[in-house]
Amino acid sequence: MNRILLKACNLSKTFTVKKSLFFSNRMERVAAIRNISFQLYQGETFGLVGESGCGKSTLSKTLLRLLKADDGEVYFGLTQEQFLKLESARPLTGIGDGEENQEYRALRSQYNLTEMSEKSLFPYRRKIQIIFQNPYSSFNPRLRVREILEEPLLIHGVGSKQDREETLYEMLEKVGLNRDYAKRFPNEFSGGQQQRIGIARALILNPELLIADEPVSSLDVSVQAQIINLINRIRRDMHLTVLFISHDLSVIRQVADRAAVMYGGRLMEIAPTEALFANPLHPYTDLLIKSAPVIRIGQGSDFSRWEYHHDPARNEVVYETGCSFRAKCRDAMPVCEQLIPGLLEVQPEHFVACHRLPVPTGTLQNKGSLS
Amino acid sequence: MISLTRLTNGTLKRTAPEMNPLLEIRNLQTSFHTPYGTGRAVNGVSFSMNKGEIIGLAGESGSGKTMTALSILRLLPENKVHISAEALRFNGLDLLSMTDEEMRMIRGHKISMIFQDPVAFLNPAFTIGQQLTDTILTHMKISKQEAAALAVETLSKVGFTAPEHKFHYYPHQLSGGMAQRTMIAQAIVTRPQLLIADEIATSLDATLQNQIIDLMLLIRQELSSAMILITHNLALISQMADRIAMMYAGEIVEIADKENLFRNPFHPYTIGLLESIPRIDKKSEFLKTIPGNIPDIFHYPAGCNFSDRCPRVMEICCHKKPGYYELSPGHKALCWLGERAATT
Secondary structure, eight states: OOOEEEEEEEEEEEEEEEOSOTTOOOEEEEEEEEEEEEEEETTOEEEEEOOTTSSHHHHHHHHTTSSOOSEEEEEESOOHHHHHHHHHHSOOTTSOOOGGGHHHHHHHHHHOGGGSOHHHHHHHHHHEEEEOSSTGGGSOTTSOHHHHHHHHHHHTTOSOHHHHHHHHHHHHHHTTOOGGGGGSOGGGSOHHHHHHHHHHHHHTTOOSEEEEESTTTTSOHHHHHHHHHHHHHHHHHHTOEEEEEESOHHHHHHHOSEEEEEETTEEEEEEEHHHHHHSOOSHHHHHHHHHSOOOOOSSSOOOOOOOOOOOGGGGGOOOSSSOTTTTTOTTOOHHHHHOOOOOEEEETTEEEOOTTSOOOSSOBGGGOOOO | OOOHHHHHHSSSOOOOTTTSOSEEEEEEEEEEEETTEEEEEEEEEEEEEOTTOEEEEEOOTTSSHHHHHHHHTTOSOTTTEEEEOSEEEETTEESTTSOHHHHHHHBTTTEEEEOSOHHHHSOTTSOHHHHHHHHHHHHOOOOHHHHHHHHHHHHHHTTOSSHHHHTTOOGGGSOHHHHHHHHHHHHHTTOOSEEEEESTTTTSOHHHHHHHHHHHHHHHHHHOOEEEEEESOHHHHHHHOSEEEEEETTEEEEEEEHHHHHHSOOSHHHHHHHHTSOOSSSOOSSOOOOOSOOOOTTOOOSSOTTTTTOTTOOTGGGTSOOOEEEEETTEEEESTHHHHHHHO
16 A cells, blocks of 8 residues: 555544523533544545535545644654554553653654644645635635636745746646636635636645545536546646545545545545445445435335335434444444444454454554555 | 405406416526627527426526526516517417516415525524415415415425424524425415426435425325426436426426437437437547637627537538427427438
8 A cells, every 4th residue: 555644543622612592601512523534545545435414524624734632643754664663662551651751752742733833834835735515605706817826826935936936827727717817806716616627726735635625516517527536637647645524425436446434523444445445444435325316217215225214303413422323223233322333444444443343353453554 | 365266367367277388488588788788698489388297307407497497487577578479378368467465476386496596595593494384474364373284294395303393493404305305385375376496406415305306295295286397407307307498598498298308319419418418337438528608798709609510510500590300200300401300
């Protein structure tokens, strides 16, 4: 396998929201993502799929530190040696974080994006860029395309005025837009063109990792295909690593080399895309694939769909303990209510978090083994 | 209150009710007058539908699907929008010549519409039960208690558990799926003959989408209502509609029963759209696309509206509008290629 570009360990983020009562200060904690660990290899497209509200976007924002994680680590662009040093210094779980682990602590605070100072984080901002679901709302409507694209270059102090100008024209052409468009305002463009501008803005700093948060969900199918092809082409040309977030499994299938399925703030399954679709091991993945909308010409509703608990109220239950999917799972067992299933490597590179599976011989991914 | 009997037997004449289609639209045109010129959103849409039939209006955003529906219901501001048609008849009644008051008795009673964004169409200041009861009391002559009971019954029909309890919920307490179910409840409570559903499942997750599809099919079975289903999601339409009309730039470019449209698509736009859907069952290196964008409603191309994006464009397409060609019974396409297909 390739070099690991990004590694996330046990990332968690909890939001505190006010309960709806008008005059009370009752607060409630909502865990948006819980104990998420995964890694991105250089040059791959990693798909992240799940229903709305499962924490996909929170995860992407936490990786970028647009949101501050409560707990967990994010490492980016470490060399093999740095990783090995870090891993060998890492204390075994359960054996306190006492003073004997000073070396580990020092290394961790040096590399971990979630606890870095803003200043030392700054160079990383350039290397990790994001494109948003709704491009228009991410632009300042009073800036022209030229200014929108130049801003990141200015912030990071790249090149002279002339260089910047050249870079941005080059970038416009790369994403399939006319040079003249630099003079226009974002509202003069269609949705697909706006998304192209969003992509240009993300790529203008020549990042190593591109996070694409539902980049095609708001577009029509014909335009959607254009943007998917564009992202695929640019990834090859610029040797990018892409984290592609989508709720649409067919899109994930088209773009991703590996994919992770998320539910209720936890990762349920990680596998190479082909293996995930050919042999989904988690009941939730199976449900998602089976309920994906496909064109059916046969008469009426002859779906062989999953029967699962229909109570809409239970959709929103977020469990503190046990498997978060158990309310909808057809095969929930008593143990699912008590224990959080760990993400286990059931087949090579195929990780699943489900009690239903036989105890595998693989290793716990959470323990942070090096691929 | 104007009773519907007046409508059905007096002023507005009905001809041979048994033979008539439920809804008949001929050459519907909807245009906007703005300082920038006249924008034509609907450009001569014609179709008719029978009782209990589900017809799907498919097409990309901006193709005029929603405008067609809003024109049928006359829900557009009349000082800014001009609607004309050779025929726009519901149950033999001319919808365009009705007074506003007569129209109000049709809307929400005989023809109901379910909107795309349910949360935006529910009043946040009232419980869903109150809003449902209001709809019932507007259209039916029953007591408040009976109306409340009917509301609870309808809520349970659309899949609410403990409907007596949910009756007192405010819209913000509902999840997206539940809000959509509430909208559906509100639309079906009067047992309409025609339901217009505008992108009802688009904003929902796949699992919820399927629940809504099942629910709509169940409702059709129970009320035998006809439905106009507006969506850009061809997969969704394939699972529900009997007949499909593909819309592009304010026109129906192809209309056929579901089987024909998906098995033998004819119009290059239909084919392009079908090919650009990413497939879940196999990976392709390169997705097919339709280059370019939909024309804006102020500037249509001189000939066929699709001519600037069409992969099979011919000379005639660029300066002369095509007419409809009937490829097989009930399968029509608005395309010059049809001329060749029809003659050979």
